[in-house]
Amino acid sequence: MGPENQEDITHMTDTAMLPDDEQAKKFKELANKRVNDICKRLRNLGNLANPRIYHYTPEQIDAIFSAIEKQGSLAKTKFTESANNDEFIHL
Numbered sequence: 001m002g003p004e005n006q007e008d009i010t011h012m013t014d015t016a017m018l019p020d021d022e023q024a025k026k027f028k029e030l031a032n033k034r035v036n037d038i039c040k041r042l043r044n045l046g047n048l049a050n051p052r053i054y055h056y057t058p059e060q061i062d063a064i065f066s067a068i069e070k071q072g073s074l075a076k077t078k079f080t081e082s083a084n085n086d087e088f089i090h091l
Contacts, residue, residue: 042068 018026045064048054 048056
C-alpha cells in the first residue's frame with residue numbers, strides 16, 4: 001500500500017534523504033502529532049455518548065468502533081509488514 005496523500009509522499013521524499021537520527025527525530029515528531037490528533041478526535045467522539053442529548057442504537061455504536069478498530073489494525077499492519085519486508089536494504 002502506498003502513501004495516503006500528497007503530504008505523505010512529500011514527507012517520504014524529504015525524510016529519505018536525511019541521516020538515520022534525523023529520520024528517527026522526524027518520525028517521533030510526526031507520530032506524536034498524529035497520535036495526539038487521533039486521541040483528541042476520539043475524545044470528541046466520546047462526547048456523543050451522552051444519552052440525554054443524543055439517541056443512538058447499539059448497532060450504530062458497533063459500526064463506529066468496528067470501523068475504528070479496522071483502521072487501527074490496518075495501520076499497525078503497515079508497521080509490522082514494513083519491518084519484515086525484505087525489499088528494503090540498508091547500505
